[in-house]
Amino acid sequence: MTSTLIDLRSDTVTKPSPGMRRAMADAEVGDDVLDGDPTTRRLEERIAELLGTGDALFFPSGTQANQTGIALVTEPGTELLLEANAHLVHSEMIRPITTPDGLLTADLVRGALRAPSPHVPRITALVIENTNNTAGGRVLDAAGVDGLTRAARDAGLAVHLDGARLWNAAVAAGVTPARLAQGAATVMVSISKGLGCPVGSCLGFKKEWRARAWEIRRRLGGGMRQSGILAAAGLYALDHNLARISEDHTNARRFAELLSGSPVVRPSDPQTNIVMVDLLRSSDTPESVSQRLTQAGVRLAPWGPRRLRAVTHLDVSRADVERAARIILETLR
DSSP states (O other): OOSSOEEOSOTTOOOOOHHHHHHHHTOOOOOTTTTOOHHHHHHHHHHHHHHTOSEEEEESOHHHHHHHHHHHHOOTTOEEEEETTSHIIIIIOOEEEOOSSSOOOHHHHHHHOOOOOTTSOOEEEEEEESSBTTTTSBOOOHHHHHHHHHHHHHTTOEEEEEETTHHHHHHHHTSOHHHHHTTOSEEEEESSSTTOOSSOEEEEEOGGGHHHHHHHHHHTTOOOSSTHHHHHHHHHHHHHTGGGHHHHHHHHHHHHHHHTTOSSEEEOOOSSSEEEEEEOSTTOOHHHHHHHHHHHTEEOEEOSTTEEEEEOOTTSOHHHHHHHHHHHHHHHO
């Protein structure tokens, strides 16, 4: 194995920088369950401002934030529409809409609607995932978001935005996160992915929903105490890591470029920081190839019967992704 392992399994593998660790160590804290944590509240206010929502709440995980957002916009016993390969389908819930490319459209949403009937559940909400992870980090641009939110509004549906990598989507689309969150009642964003924080996500919503969101989070086990130590990492990341996300996109494109033309792998054309790597030889499996690559010095995540996933992040440089691509080509040659 090479001396330095290049880990491209996810952008969640990043380690806190020395500056982030100092911010966490110096954070002003309180008991967030009893009477509030001042650093956590500053992060929530900052996130709400970036998303254009009236308020926000800090969560230990994106799944918990998603579930709270869905609980806020749906009713028990009703249905939720979303793209068939969205994270919520594979890892959390619900009724999917199949798409050719991972991106929902207004026409597909309208086609999934049906007249009220006593024999089937009502539909009360729509989920948008941006970027779409399983589709290789594809971006739904502002026009696409507008079409979906209009279709939802016309059908009387609330919208939840699963924006685990909304920061990446906004950079790729050349707009603010608030623009891509426009029209959504609840918005989840992760700080433990592209922003490099060790833990956490936030959920944005209108101010009058804070008490209800708080109640749901606590019921799900999300009541944290001195959470400001974690929230301080988020504030540091917004100040120091948000502006550099385009570097991850550039590195992903370079990685895909170096793999293109190979007779043994076919990379996707990345829009953001995710590259899907399809295996072209029948003798290669994601599990066997990932094990060989780990021994050679590169870690990729198995992602289906013929596919591996690579994600660029702040802990891998351009030189790292170039070396990773060379290792992959040499190992599989």
